[in-house]
Amino acid sequence: MTIEEPPCRYDATVSELRLLSHIHERSATLSRAFPQVLVGPGDDCALVATPDRTLLKVDMVVEGVHFVPGTAVELIARKAVARTVSDIAAMAGRPLAALAACVLPRSWSEDRADALFDAAAAVAREFGCPLVGGDIAVHDGPLCLTVTVAGTPHPRVLPRRGGVQPGDGLYVTGALGGSLGRDRMGRHLRPVPRLEEAAWLASALGEGLHAMMDISDGLGVDAGRMAAASGVSIVLEEGLVPVHVDASGVGNAIYDGEDHELLFAAPAHVTLPARCPATGIGCTRVGRAEAGPGLAWLEDASGRRIDVSRKGYTHH
Amino acid sequence: MTIEEPPCRYDATVSELRLLSHIHERSATLSRAFPQVLVGPGDDCALVATPDRTLLKVDMVVEGVHFVPGTAVELIARKAVARTVSDIAAMAGRPLAALAACVLPRSWSEDRADALFDAAAAVAREFGCPLVGGDIAVHDGPLCLTVTVAGTPHPRVLPRRGGVQPGDGLYVTGALGGSLGRDRMGRHLRPVPRLEEAAWLASALGEGLHAMMDISDGLGVDAGRMAAASGVSIVLEEGLVPVHVDASGVGNAIYDGEDHELLFAAPAHVTLPARCPATGIGCTRVGRAEAGPGLAWLEDASGRRIDVSRKGYTHH
Numbered sequence: 001m002t003i004e005e006p007p008c009r010y011d012a013t014v015s016e017l018r019l020l021s022h023i024h025e026r027s028a029t030l031s032r033a034f035p036q037v038l039v040g041p042g043d044d045c046a047l048v049a050t051p052d053r054t055l056l057k058v059d060m061v062v063e064g065v066h067f068v069p070g071t072a073v074e075l076i077a078r079k080a081v082a083r084t085v086s087d088i089a090a091m092a093g094r095p096l097a098a099l100a101a102c103v104l105p106r107s108w109s110e111d112r113a114d115a116l117f118d119a120a121a122a123v124a125r126e127f128g129c130p131l132v133g134g135d136i137a138v139h140d141g142p143l144c145l146t147v148t149v150a151g152t153p154h155p156r157v158l159p160r161r162g163g164v165q166p167g168d169g170l171y172v173t174g175a176l177g178g179s180l181g182r183d184r185m186g187r188h189l190r191p192v193p194r195l196e197e198a199a200w201l202a203s204a205l206g207e208g209l210h211a212m213m214d215i216s217d218g219l220g221v222d223a224g225r226m227a228a229a230s231g232v233s234i235v236l237e238e239g240l241v242p243v244h245v246d247a248s249g250v251g252n253a254i255y256d257g258e259d260h261e262l263l264f265a266a267p268a269h270v271t272l273p274a275r276c277p278a279t280g281i282g283c284t285r286v287g288r289a290e291a292g293p294g295l296a297w298l299e300d301a302s303g304r305r306i307d308v309s310r311k312g313y314t315h316h
Numbered sequence: 317m318t319i320e321e322p323p324c325r326y327d328a329t330v331s332e333l334r335l336l337s338h339i340h341e342r343s344a345t346l347s348r349a350f351p352q353v354l355v356g357p358g359d360d361c362a363l364v365a366t367p368d369r370t371l372l373k374v375d376m377v378v379e380g381v382h383f384v385p386g387t388a389v390e391l392i393a394r395k396a397v398a399r400t401v402s403d404i405a406a407m408a409g410r411p412l413a414a415l416a417a418c419v420l421p422r423s424w425s426e427d428r429a430d431a432l433f434d435a436a437a438a439v440a441r442e443f444g445c446p447l448v449g450g451d452i453a454v455h456d457g458p459l460c461l462t463v464t465v466a467g468t469p470h471p472r473v474l475p476r477r478g479g480v481q482p483g484d485g486l487y488v489t490g491a492l493g494g495s496l497g498r499d500r501m502g503r504h505l506r507p508v509p510r511l512e513e514a515a516w517l518a519s520a521l522g523e524g525l526h527a528m529m530d531i532s533d534g535l536g537v538d539a540g541r542m543a544a545a546s547g548v549s550i551v552l553e554e555g556l557v558p559v560h561v562d563a564s565g566v567g568n569a570i571y572d573g574e575d576h577e578l579l580f581a582a583p584a585h586v587t588l589p590a591r592c593p594a595t596g597i598g599c600t601r602v603g604r605a606e607a608g609p610g611l612a613w614l615e616d617a618s619g620r621r622i623d624v625s626r627k628g629y630t631h632h
Binding site: 039043045047048051052056057064065066090091093097099100133134135137138140141142144148153158160161212229 | 364
């Protein structure tokens with residue numbers, strides 16, 4: 001035989017392949033629990049039953065940027081999956097299937113890598129979008145975990161960023177600010193995608209849900225984006241903004257990020273219950289839209305305004 | 317006014333936001349050229365017109381793992397997009413839409429980052445799956461570019477890995493080995509997804525296209541995976557394996573990776589043209605399937621065999 005055994009660098013019996021097989025074994029029964037999964041992990045692609053329109057979103061978390069080194073793998077996985085699912089919620093969608101791509105630091109043990117993937121798989125199932133595929137690499141750098149989610153849009157309305165109309169009321173779910181928390185171990189690691197709340201709003205308001213997005217970079221910047229996309233001005237009323245107990249004041253509610261609450265616009269005449277009936281999460285009017293140059297303003301009780309469109313938390 | 321201007325760490329006027337706006341500007345006319353794009357970049361999610369079943373795949377490239385530092389951004393982008401599209405081809409699918417998530421080294425200039433995204437967008441359009449979304453972060457580590465592609469399965473057949481039957485012929489497209497090339501700047505940076513060839517095989521063979529996958533980790537390992545998934549043995553005949561001109565011998569064709577050619581199985585009685593009529597890419601019988609323990613063997617002219625299932629190029 002002329003073919004020699006290949007040299008060591010070709011040896012494929014390494015953690016990348018072992019981890020893949022760990023994932024495939026744990027995914028064998030996926031189709032039973034999630035009938036939309038027609039072909040799960042282990043083939044070149046997954047195959048998912050889809051409606052005639054599919055929402056697609058990718059987002060990632062990077063060690064040292066979105067979480068500090070030493071954060072528990074369960075929280076890293078939860079944040080990574082929840083961030084992407086939160087964007088599906090922001091379009092009033094329902095998560096259908098997820099893909100995860102992970103660059104592992106070379107120093108990680110196999111057990112830690114297994115635990116990360118088990119946690120990501122568990123969180124994805126919890127949100128209704130089982131992991132149907134993924135990719136793994138090992139490098140000399142920080143952990144990067146990228147999550148893609150496909151989702152089903154709401155049958156009644158597709159709330160985008162650009163639909164705010166002058167005269168609309170602006171609303172948020174929950175309370176804002178201080179999500180980083182002490183030592184950066186706060187609730188930003190446990191975001192709860194507002195799927196139920198978004199579905200409720202879409203069903204209750206229908207086409208009246210003029211615009212919606214999730215607040216990831218801070219209410220000021222994100223309201224600024226919505227204002228710019230809609231070609232209106234958004235005026236946030238300082239006294240109305242719900243400040244989270246984790247925050248020291250309304251400044252945190254405006255400028256901090258990683259709240260992953262919903263910001264949405266509806267006609268001023270609409271009356272919304274103070275809380276989502278299904279979850280009890282609050283729903284608060286925080287301001288209004290006016291004809292104007294596509295900026296977000298914070299207005300105090302005396303009517304003075306500052307432009308808050310360009311300040312917010314960025315991951316640097 | 318009680319709200320102070322936020323401190324510097326909240327300043328959002330950085331490259332992440334600027335790069336996002338660069339991308340959104342260049343994507344404004346996407347729906348005109350690609351009617352499947354119902355909502356493109358700039359909202360919380362993209363919305364894509366989908367058939368009742370959608371292929372989903374994620375793959376990534378990491379600097380120092382999949383390409384050497386200093387590789388041109390056009391080649392990095394091409395490799396990243398083509399790798400994922402190649403998996404869509406391996407299931408005989410048609411690419412529909414793509415998402416890109418990129419972790420940029422802090423040292424990169426804005427121009428270089430723009431060029432990477434412009435290149436990724438151009439390559440994605442070339443393959444019919446425009447970039448409809450993405451995410452960006454900046455870190456102190458190597459470049460990581462993750463690409464997700466959604467695709468439409470072929471109407472006649474979904475060739476998976478596990479469909480090989482004893483007695484089948486095994487075939488490959490193109491020629492194998494030596495893709496890394498001198499200084500790792502070889503053709504692995506310019507993979508050509510075999511979309512046309514896969515569609516032709518699916519149309520010509522229908523259900524007779526028993527199994528298919530793309531060769532990413534080397535013919536030996538990938539044939540071993542196909543054998544294991546199918547519960548058969550695959551015998552690769554040494555004299556039949558098409559060796560690429562970039563390779564020094566059949567050992568490279570078996571053990572090297574990153575060929576991104578197709579490996580497929582069809583009944584032995586099928587006669588295939590030597591080349592794909594649409595593209596002229598060769599189509600070569602390389603072996604056969606037998607009842608056996610799920611391994612891939614390389615057999616020389618005298619009938620001696622070695623197990624090649626567990627050796628191949630891994631990205632370490």
